[in-house]
Amino acid sequence: MPPEPRAVRGRPRAFNEAEVLDQAIALFSAGGFAAVSIADLVAVTGLSAGSLYKAYRDKEGIFAGALDRYIAERDRRLGDIAAGAPGGRARITALLRLYAGLSQGEAGQRGCLVVSGITGLDQLGATAAVLRATLARRHAMLAALVAEGQRDGSIATTEPPEGVADLLLALLQGMRVVGKGGRFPEDGEGFVRRALRLLD
């Protein structure tokens, strides 16, 4: 059930919104909200400032659009990965592997929109709540996976799932910070294996 082809009045958008938002994601991830200027966005998107403002209202609107897309894409990928592995422990393992890949080498140095967004939280208005909610949602997801693993016997710890999720959440965000600094280890598998001790 894809939405109707379209039937909105007026001249249609000529730019590819997904592409533009991906370019914005790259810029904001690398430098944070304050470090990106409208001129930068104009340069990478090829759009004019006027068009950007018509489409997104202001700079925070562009950031918010980029963040929504980033989060949707990341949530989708997290969901797929979790669904594709059997049992709580395997799901968390797959998730750690994903983040290890995102944190390594050049990819890692491109940064994370959630981390740079949180760093610049004070500069954001309504969008700050989206970032906080994202942390909360990730935490809930991790806690659910831990609880699942405790039920299915793949996770031995008797600590409360929310407490273990606190650790995993911090670890995942920290991997991105270290990765941005270019210091995430090459041996991602070893990192993941050692991290799993948190579940024992």
Added chain:
Amino acid sequence: MPPEPRAVRGRPRAFNEAEVLDQAIALFSAGGFAAVSIADLVAVTGLSAGSLYKAYRDKEGIFAGALDRYIAERDRRLGDIAAGAPGGRARITALLRLYAGLSQGEAGQRGCLVVSGITGLDQLGATAAVLRATLARRHAMLAALVAEGQRDGSIATTEPPEGVADLLLALLQGMRVVGKGGRFPEDGEGFVRRALRLLD
């Protein structure tokens, strides 16, 4: 052996450098390099722009001065804490407790200069190397503590100390990110206790 009172030519500095740098640390920690303007620094320090430029050459110089002070202070505190606890495991425990305190509540939301600096790494010139070196130094310190714990029997894991240090480093930086988002748990002791599983 404190340095000679002084014997430099010319008019002496009238402002308290430690105080000014602490104010700069607060600003840059909260928002990152790009989010802080010279006007902001003028406002909180009470100095004029001209004086700031005479003392620190440019905006990155102010950031670099703040970062040096921040790192020196943090390293001193880490060293004290590590020295004050008996054995590798207890030292790492104390260190995790320190970071839990830094990440909680309002203090956590004030941010971390290292994290916000790394987020804005691309905007920094020579100072970027200082930040990367800081990550490397913290990693080395953690690895040394793990190795010590393995020797004294307080740390059971047979994983390489550097590998365990990778985890601890990411965890510590991630605690600050989650703390900036206002989502670090109130039960810091529980967090620390569960984190110590990484050493078993």
Added chain:
DNA sequence: CAAATTAGGAAATGAACATTCCCTAATTAC
């Protein structure tokens, strides 16, 4: 085909920005 509506973009606007200039003040060297 005309009216209404929305998008695109070039140029203008005014504020904020980092940085420099220049004059005055305080100190040391001789």
Added chain:
DNA sequence: GTAATTAGGGAATGTTCATTTCCTAATTTG
């Protein structure tokens, strides 16, 4: 006491910034 040197700060400088304005283009509605 005079020269040399460094700090402090007010005001200027030229740039970059986010945002708006306004005109043109493409589409739907009737």
